Amino acid sequence: MTDVHTALVRAFRDEWGQVVATLIRLTGDWDLAEECAQDAFTQAVDSWARDGVPRRPGAWLTTTARNRALDRLRRDAVGAAKLREVAAMPVPEPEPDDSGVPDDRLRLMFTCCHPALSLDAQVALTLRTLAGLTPAEIGRALLVAEPALKKRLVRAKQKIRHAGIPYRVPPAHLLPERTPAVLAVLYLLFTEGYSATAGADLLRRELSAEAIRLARVLHRLMPDEPEATGLLALLLLQDARRDARVDEHGDLVLLADQDRSRWDRTEIAEGVALLDGALRRGAPGPYQVQAAIAACHGTAARAEDTDWPQIAALYGRLAEMTRSPVVAVNRAVAVGMAAGPEAGLRILSDVDLPGYHLLPATRADLLRRLGRHDEAARAYREALELVTAEAERRFLSRRLAEVEAGPGGQPAAGRSRPT
């Protein structure tokens, strides 16, 4: 029974997106596709327990879901033409042949991330149709109330149907403008699961794992797209540090203080190898540059071995590419390490990012390192007014207490952290 359970869990993780995608292609009806996929998994619970796990669970599930769709279409007595069409269409053998031929899942990914849909809708739709998360789960992950999330999904599917958003991988000349949306959604999915909330929220870990899996699919299907490779490399390199990022109290552990023996060496090695392959194509984009930064951190044996000048240069490149003020804040951190806190502060003085707690937090840290404790304390207080994650709040409070205690004073909070 546990074998069946394990097989079902794995099948859900690996095959859900493929089953839904195939059913959408066969029926053109997103809701029907999801319902039939759900039915097939429900049926599998009994069938597999009785007859054993099929040799190819994916094929079994797709066939079952397709038959279910035929039943439903017959019963609903929709146009006979549609029925004939679905009945006549062969279910493709979902052989894991890794041939790089665009498949249903890739098509689904591009449809979910069509630029005519809002980014909100793109993320929700990707999570629902490709990752198989329930509206309640997606709502929790994106901090949206379930009814609002459901409405978002319904609207997105309606727009796909009524506005005629095609279910296909766009032609080559549209790929460059569409791929960033797909990559952005996958990265959002990952960071949603990775963001340092206190404690190990299982659902969020699932999101990161799902993002990595989908990035693998995308990379396999678009082997010539260096940014797709770059994204996968970035996700692996960041994911490798996951276990070391929070301590046993659920508190954030700074990169410099992390126990590097807890980093996942296999993931780092794979990420670096992928990145090297992508960079050889000579078309660096934001994901490759971010992966290169993550690789600098991931390959430093000790914190003091970190190649800060290289990281600062990469952030400079990234800032040119994205013009993002968030990148500018990160660049200030790197420059602060490579060329001293004053150089970092100079970069921050040009950054305007209201409401972003890491801006005053970064300024506070640079001021603290310069011994300007009063100014640092003011900046820490400013950051504390904006921060939302509990683990980060505790960290900032400790630092505030340290600088308030002044030079040579004892930190008020017990556990101070050397940088």
Next chain:
Amino acid sequence: MQYMLLICGGPEAAEHAEDGCGGWSEEMAERGVLRGGAGLRPPHEATTVRVRSDEVLLSDGPFAESREQVGGFCLIECGDLDEAVEIASKHPAATYGSIEVRPIWQP
């Protein structure tokens, strides 16, 4: 599928009133996607009609109080949204105003 292209322009749209379509209409007619359309007199000549409690209410000006106003429309018929967007993006007004692509209600 049928789509209405609502050609919208800002205050500077008047400068382009005499521009014509730069061959767009001809190309689309040849492709067989054009079903109709026209340019419109400026927004200040518009009258908006509402009926509330059986009373006909007229107001001066366009329905939406936005900077960009509908200045013309085209009805097209094509395969899907991607093709409609491709057609709209070739319209010269897209370079100075904007074009809203609206699917036509289908029973």
